[in-house]
Amino acid sequence: MNETALLSLTIFLPTLGAFALLFFEKKAVEGMRVFSLVVTAITFALTLAMWKQFDPSVAGMQMQTSLVWIAGWNINYQLGVDGISLPLVLLTSLVSMLAMVASWSITKQVRGYLMLFLLLETGMLGVFLALDFFLFYVFWEVMLLPMYFLIGVWGGPRREYAAIKFFLYTLVGGVLMLIAMLMFYFGSAQSTATGESIFDLLTLMEIAEVGGFDRTMQITAFILLFIGFAIKLPSFPFHTWLPDAHVEAPTPISMILAGVLLKMGGYGIIRIAMPLCPYGTQYAAYVLVALGVFNIIYGAFAAMAQTDFKRLVAYSSVSHMGYVLVGLAVWKISEASGATVGREYWVLGVNGAMFQMLGHGISSAGMFFMVGVVYDRVHHRDLNKFGGLMQRMPHYSGLAMVIFFAGLGLPGLCGFIGEIAVVLSAWSFSPLLAIIAASGVILTAGYILWTIQRVYLGPEYKGPHAEELTPINGREASVAYVLAVMAIVLGVYPELMFGLMRTSIDTLTISLADGYDAVRVIGDQVGAVLSP
Numbered sequence: 001m002n003e004t005a006l007l008s009l010t011i012f013l014p015t016l017g018a019f020a021l022l023f024f025e026k027k028a029v030e031g032m033r034v035f036s037l038v039v040t041a042i043t044f045a046l047t048l049a050m051w052k053q054f055d056p057s058v059a060g061m062q063m064q065t066s067l068v069w070i071a072g073w074n075i076n077y078q079l080g081v082d083g084i085s086l087p088l089v090l091l092t093s094l095v096s097m098l099a100m101v102a103s104w105s106i107t108k109q110v111r112g113y114l115m116l117f118l119l120l121e122t123g124m125l126g127v128f129l130a131l132d133f134f135l136f137y138v139f140w141e142v143m144l145l146p147m148y149f150l151i152g153v154w155g156g157p158r159r160e161y162a163a164i165k166f167f168l169y170t171l172v173g174g175v176l177m178l179i180a181m182l183m184f185y186f187g188s189a190q191s192t193a194t195g196e197s198i199f200d201l202l203t204l205m206e207i208a209e210v211g212g213f214d215r216t217m218q219i220t221a222f223i224l225l226f227i228g229f230a231i232k233l234p235s236f237p238f239h240t241w242l243p244d245a246h247v248e249a250p251t252p253i254s255m256i257l258a259g260v261l262l263k264m265g266g267y268g269i270i271r272i273a274m275p276l277c278p279y280g281t282q283y284a285a286y287v288l289v290a291l292g293v294f295n296i297i298y299g300a301f302a303a304m305a306q307t308d309f310k311r312l313v314a315y316s317s318v319s320h321m322g323y324v325l326v327g328l329a330v331w332k333i334s335e336a337s338g339a340t341v342g343r344e345y346w347v348l349g350v351n352g353a354m355f356q357m358l359g360h361g362i363s364s365a366g367m368f369f370m371v372g373v374v375y376d377r378v379h380h381r382d383l384n385k386f387g388g389l390m391q392r393m394p395h396y397s398g399l400a401m402v403i404f405f406a407g408l409g410l411p412g413l414c415g416f417i418g419e420i421a422v423v424l425s426a427w428s429f430s431p432l433l434a435i436i437a438a439s440g441v442i443l444t445a446g447y448i449l450w451t452i453q454r455v456y457l458g459p460e461y462k463g464p465h466a467e468e469l470t471p472i473n474g475r476e477a478s479v480a481y482v483l484a485v486m487a488i489v490l491g492v493y494p495e496l497m498f499g500l501m502r503t504s505i506d507t508l509t510i511s512l513a514d515g516y517d518a519v520r521v522i523g524d525q526v527g528a529v530l531s532p
Contacts, residue, residue: 004063004064004065004079006046006049006050006053006063007050007063007065007079007080007081007129008065008079009046010043010046010047010050010089010093010125010129011079011122011125011126011129012122013039013042013043013046014039014040014043014096014118014119014121014122014125015118015119015122016039017035017036017039017118018114018115018116018118018119018122019115020035021035021036021111021114021115021118022111022115024111026111029110029111032110032111032114033103033104033110033114036100036103036114036117036118037097037100037101039118040093040096040097040100040118040121041097043093043096043097043121043125044093044094044096044097046093047089047090047092047093048090050063050081050086050089051086051090051500054081054083054086054500056083056499056500056502056503057503058503059082059083059503059504059506059507060082060507061080061081061082061131061202062080062081062082063079063080063081064078064079064080064131065077065078065079065080066078066079066131069132069135070134073134073197073199074196074197074198074199074200075132075134075135075199076132076135076199076200077132077135078130078131078132078135078200078201079129079130079131080129080131080202081129082504083500083501083502083503083504083505084267084270084271084354084501084504084505084508085128085129085267085271086500087354087358087497087500087501088128088260088263088267088357088358089125089128089129091259091260091263091357091358091361091362092121092124092125092128092260093121093125094482094486095255095256095259095260095361095365096117096121096124096256096260098255098365098369098479098482098483099117099252099253099255099256099259099365100117100252101475101478101479102251102252102255102369102372102476102479103117103250103252104475105250105251105252105372105376106154106250106252108153108154109153109154112149112153113150113153113154116146116149116150117146117150117252119142119146120143120146120147120150120256122139122142123139123140123142123143123146124143124256124260124261124264126138126139126142127139127140127143127264127267128264128267130201131200131201131202132199132200132201133181133184133185133199133200133201133204133272134181134199135199136201136272137174137177137178137181140174140177140264140268141174143261144167144170144171144174147166147253147256147257147261148163148166148167149163150249150250150253151163151166151245151248151249151253152164154249154250154253155248155249155250155253156247156248156249157248158244158247158248159248159249161244161248162241162244162245162247162248162249163245163248165240165241165244165245166241166244166245168241169231169238169240169241170231170232170241172231173227173228173229173230173231173232173238174228176224176225176227176228177224177225177228177229177268179224180221180224180225180228181199183217183220183221183224184204184213184221184276185197185198185199187212187213187217188203188204188207188212190212191207191212192207201271201272201275201276204275204276205275205276205511208275208276208277208278208515209278209511209514209515209518210514210515210518211515211518211519211521211522213276213277213519214519214522215279215283215519218276218277218278218279218280218283218519219277219279219280219283219284220280221276221277221280222273222277222280222281222283222284223280223284225268225269225272225273225276225277226269226273226284226288228268229264229265229266229268229269229272229273230265230325231265232261232262232264232265232268233262233265233266233269233321233324233325234262234265234317234318234321235265235291235292235295235321235322235325236291236294236295236298236318239295239318242257242262242314242317242318243311243314243315245257246258246310246311246313246314246317246368247308247310247311247314250372251368251369251371251372251373251375251376252372254310254368254372255365255368255369256365258313258314258317258360258361258364258365258367258368259361259362259364259365260361262317262321262360262364263357263360263361265321266321266324266325266328266353266354266357267357269325269328270328270350270353270354270508274328274508274512275508275511275512275515278511278512278513278514278515278516278519279515279516279519279520281329281331281512281516282331282333282512282516284329285329285330285331285332285333285429286430288325288326288328288329289325289326289329289330289426289429289430289433290433291325292322292323292324292325292326292327292329292437293322293326293426293433293436293437293440294322295318295319295321295322295325296319296320296322296323296326296436296437296440297319297436297439297440297443298318298319299315299316299317299318299319299320299321299322300315300316300319300440300443300444300446300447301443302315302318302319303315303316303318303319303447304443304446304447304450306383307382307383307384308381308382308383309371309374309375309381309382309383309386309451309455310368310371310375310381311381312383312447312451313364313367313368313371313407316364316367316407316444316447316448317360317364319440319443319444320356320360320364320407320415320419320444321356321357321360322437322440323352323353323356323418323419323422323423323437323440324353324356324357324360324418324422325353326349326353326422326426326433326437327349327350327351327352327353327354327356327418327421327422327425327426328349328350328353329349330345330346330349330422330425330426330428330429331346331429331509331512332345332346332428332429333516338517338520339513339517340509340513340516341428342428343509343513345424345425345427345428345429346425346509347505347506347509348421348424348425349421349422349425349426349429350505350508350509351421351498351501351502351505352417352418352419352420352421352422352424352425353418353422354418354497354501354505355417355418355421355490355494355497355498355501356418356419356421356422357418358414358418358490358497359406359414359415359416359417359418359487359490359491360407360415360418362406362414362483362486362487362490363403363404363406363407363413363414363415363483363487364407365483366403366406366407366480366483366484366487367403367404367407369476369479369480369483370396370399370400370403370404370480373396373472373476373480374386374389374393374396374455374469377465377468377469377470378461378463378464378465378466378468378469379464379465380463380464380465383451383454383455384454385463385464386454386455386461386463387454387455387457387458387459387461387463388456388457388458388459388460388461388462389455389456389461389469390456390457391459391460391461392460392461392466392469393469393471393472395471395472395477396471396472396476396477396480397456399472399477399480399481399484400456400480401452401456402484402487402488403480403483403484403487404448404451404452405448406484406487406491407444407448408444408445408448408449409441409444409445411491412488412491412492413487413488413490413491414486414487414488414489414490414491415487415491416491417490417491417494419441422437423437423438423441
């Protein structure tokens, strides 16, 4: 397949599938489900084809597409993929396919649900492949409405509250991103050869690398972008929408939220905020690392305090995504020379942050799915009313153990690799913060093991709806097995993803260091001229 067509087809095939659902008879519920699953499976196959054509030794963007969209504003339909975006594209298509399998439990207004689900997948894939800032923003906002309705219509008892809260938080983040985007659009005019303003992310990155955006602009824009992306990450204090959204969302949508949407916050930071604001990134580095460490500890303690099974898993995401923020920000500068200190540790941290997003995408989606499997049977999530599921559902419990241990960060499973890489990189930045971050592993083990004890071990379950605890079925087992196998594969052979990311991340860190040096030198020269 033509490389340029591959990316567009991957993004818009789910949308085509959503419109095709309009031609199904209303009563053909099973047919619509199977068709939607086939669409997500083909989309996943297209991302595998993208992986096959991708050359990991090339640092720049590959398979690029660039078409004029709105000529008057220099807005282009511009797509591309590199070692940073490809792993997240693969994660998105895989989790979407598995979430579609999990969607068989949705019985209300099935056509509308499936159409919104497929439109949501288009938005997520578009975010990871867009290379025009305006196009990125469009895809980012496209996801807002489908997710709002998926929570607000098919969610739990407080679904309207959770959906509105999610909508408002995301909308505020989008507005802040829009302001920053306009700052770069109008600020780029003085640096382009034609004197025109642009939204082209690659060109904006080149301008930033040579110091084209001054210190004040970079710091201001970075703050705006960081808040916008930190809401999705989620980072304290912008995280409070997440537990409510997770608790009220149906199981497949919780899988999407945890497995993909949170990663878009981290991706936005590494793809846009950092490359366009290298000076702003370094200026805020210590605050970002400290905030990430606080997230790790705060999220773990908050998870430990929960009695709702799903809310516990939601707060665990706040904790685990703190490692992403730490790994991205461990960029240390020598006060004497202004040069990067121990760049290899920073590279390790960024690689660890990226791998943490992938590992957490697998384990968190799996944990929410396993919670959903038992909730569909007993219709409650009260940890104090569980116990002894191992005796009633041994097959399900065995799979759940693997997935929960992956979330715990057990060596040999996907959760361990990213966390250890981030903690090691943080040691060169600040031993104190590294020690505090490492203690999060102990807290995570505490609440995960306590949860396993309360839910799966002990006397046979005699709680509400005990008679409905039927063994896990083939559809449910297929989802759990895929996630468990992926957790093991990534834990045992992390090079599968590190090999894709390494060259692009190494080039990114060099570009950021060059951009910081350029702004610092220009600022010093201006200061020398203005000084009396």
